[in-house]
Amino acid sequence: MASVRYVAIGDSFTEGVGDELPDGRVRGWADLVAQGWADALGESVDYSNYAIRGKLVWPIVHEQLEPALALQPTHLSFNGGGNDMLRPRTSIAHVVAAFDHVLNRCDEEGVRLIVLSGANPSAQLPLSRVIQRRGDLLSAAVSARLDERPDVIRALNWPDRELSTAGYWSEDRLHMNARGHHRVAARVLTALGMEPPAAWWSLPALPEAAPLAGSAYYRTHVGPWVRRRLTRTSSGDGREPKYGAWTPIEPSAV
Numbered sequence: 001m002a003s004v005r006y007v008a009i010g011d012s013f014t015e016g017v018g019d020e021l022p023d024g025r026v027r028g029w030a031d032l033v034a035q036g037w038a039d040a041l042g043e044s045v046d047y048s049n050y051a052i053r054g055k056l057v058w059p060i061v062h063e064q065l066e067p068a069l070a071l072q073p074t075h076l077s078f079n080g081g082g083n084d085m086l087r088p089r090t091s092i093a094h095v096v097a098a099f100d101h102v103l104n105r106c107d108e109e110g111v112r113l114i115v116l117s118g119a120n121p122s123a124q125l126p127l128s129r130v131i132q133r134r135g136d137l138l139s140a141a142v143s144a145r146l147d148e149r150p151d152v153i154r155a156l157n158w159p160d161r162e163l164s165t166a167g168y169w170s171e172d173r174l175h176m177n178a179r180g181h182h183r184v185a186a187r188v189l190t191a192l193g194m195e196p197p198a199a200w201w202s203l204p205a206l207p208e209a210a211p212l213a214g215s216a217y218y219r220t221h222v223g224p225w226v227r228r229r230l231t232r233t234s235s236g237d238g239r240e241p242k243y244g245a246w247t248p249i250e251p252s253a254v
Contacts, residue, residue, distance in 0.1 A: 018175030
């Protein structure tokens with residue numbers, strides 16, 4: 001058994017949506033952290049990722065936390081609340097209570113918790129002021145909960161103004177692209193006390209596609225989201241975790 005056993009739970013942010021590989025699989029910051037961790041240690045790291053796109057924060061907790069803890073990890077990363085903030089009526093206290101529950105369960109199981117705040121997409125989205133305000137409140141509330149817990153590893157991405165600019169986001173404006181996921185991975189590895197590849201903080205700009213604007217953007221990205229809300233469905237319905245069991249991540253070949 002590897003000395004580091006890292007499991008990630010969350011939604012599309014942690015699943016890696018927006019960082020699509022040529023074969024269609026999504027990668028994302030958590031995969032990059034697992035690889036960077038193995039490279040830094042020079043040994044295999046056991047990695048699992050239960051994150052499913054579209055999940056609200058409490059379904060993440062109810063569906064993913066206990067299976068993740070049952071693996072007996074050494075470290076567990078948690079992020080949630082991004083999808084809650086897009087709903088018309090969102091209770092910040094309701095979201096923060098989920099963070100409290102995850103922290104308590106990690107304490108009970110002796111698992112080191114890594115807490116992330118999501119990146120800030122509000123500048124590019126409809127209702128940007130509402131999303132910005134809710135994100136500010138959530139980020140502040142979670143940070144306040146952790147003020148007296150220096151043992152909790154934190155990688156707070158919401159305040160990162162560079163990460164909120166358009167060059168780190170995919171066409172749908174809601175999910176980070178490969179540049180964004182690498183920057184988040186660099187922050188997590190730094191929080192863990194490792195030195196990430198310097199280039200990860202700001203990879204070269206991706207080739208620019210013609211951005212969707214106006215009715216084309218709403219038809220392609222906003223319309224399907226609204227239809228899912230009306231039909232009470234989720235983009236994650238029927239999806240299984242991409243790494244539902246321990247997957248050994250070997251150090252990169254030099």
